[in-house]
Amino acid sequence: MIITKNLKKSFHGHEVLRGIDEHIEKGEKVVVVGPSGSGKSTFLRCLNLLEVPTSGEVWFEGNNITSKNCDINKLRQKMGMVFQQFNLFPHLTIKENIMLAPVKLGVLSKQEASKKAEELLERVGLPDKAAAYPKQLSGGQKQRIAIARALAMNPDVMLFDEPTSALDPEMVGEVLGLMKELADDGMTMVVVTHEMGFAREVATRVLFIDEGQVKESNTPQEFFENPQHPRLKEFLSKVL
Numbered sequence: 001m002i003i004t005k006n007l008k009k010s011f012h013g014h015e016v017l018r019g020i021d022e023h024i025e026k027g028e029k030v031v032v033v034g035p036s037g038s039g040k041s042t043f044l045r046c047l048n049l050l051e052v053p054t055s056g057e058v059w060f061e062g063n064n065i066t067s068k069n070c071d072i073n074k075l076r077q078k079m080g081m082v083f084q085q086f087n088l089f090p091h092l093t094i095k096e097n098i099m100l101a102p103v104k105l106g107v108l109s110k111q112e113a114s115k116k117a118e119e120l121l122e123r124v125g126l127p128d129k130a131a132a133y134p135k136q137l138s139g140g141q142k143q144r145i146a147i148a149r150a151l152a153m154n155p156d157v158m159l160f161d162e163p164t165s166a167l168d169p170e171m172v173g174e175v176l177g178l179m180k181e182l183a184d185d186g187m188t189m190v191v192v193t194h195e196m197g198f199a200r201e202v203a204t205r206v207l208f209i210d211e212g213q214v215k216e217s218n219t220p221q222e223f224f225e226n227p228q229h230p231r232l233k234e235f236l237s238k239v240l
């Protein structure tokens with residue numbers, strides 16, 4: 001579904017991604033962990049060209065999205081993204097937030113989008129919040145809505161960048177629970193997180209990014225029980 005070939009990204013001459021070669025298959029749940037500042041967000045943002053790679057290629061569903069003649073907007077619709085800070089539109093109701101992209105991009109009629117939004121509100125367990133505004137919701141509820149909004153476009157893959165890092169501890173579980181349901185439904189997911197329990201339980205593969213490189217990639221079992229790279233051993237000794 002996603003391939004990166006020697007993916008590199010520099011900011012002002014500082015190389016943040018130093019050649020990442022990854023294959024992410026349909027249905028995989030790839031959890032990305034690593035120290036702060038190691039390039040995890042940059043990697044995720046390069047997958048849908050929110051950041052333009054300095055060199056290398058990104059392929060999505062057979063298309064080289066880093067080539068000049070690629071219609072990235074069309075392909076990006078198939079990649080849902082969820083951020084740490086929710087990024088809901090404050091002046092729109094919850095339902096309007098969910099309906100906005102599919103209506104604006106002409107993917108669904110208003111009526112279809114409305115129906116879809118109601119289904120999604122049901123799915124994320126917030127059917128009574130349609131008319132509310134984001135500021136009336138808790139952090140956990142806002143993040144569940146942000147997930148619903150991304151799902152409104154029927155994405156083929158969901159990218160999550162530390163979706164629970166801004167939440168009070170008692171709200172982390174409801175968001176991880178929803179993500180686990182998505183995973184169980186077969187969604188392809190790439191998740192940057194510090195939640196090692198989620199990585200163990202949900203990941204089909206865990207990547208360790210350190211200093212802009214993937215230093216380890218393994219099943220959760222091997223990753224946590226039998227880490228190979230010294231930097232990963234050190235990292236795990238701090239976070240577990």
Ligand code: ADP
Pocket residue numbers: 011016034035036037038039040041042043
């Ligand atoms: P992580 O998500 O692993 O914490 P990031 O990918 O956010 O790491 O950042 C990696 C490095 O790139 C950091 O040193 C950060 O300061 C730098 N960086 C990220 N985005 C930008 C940007 N837009 N402009 C300049 N530097 C950036």
Ligand code: MG
Pocket residue numbers: 040041042162
């Ligand atoms: Mg980050």
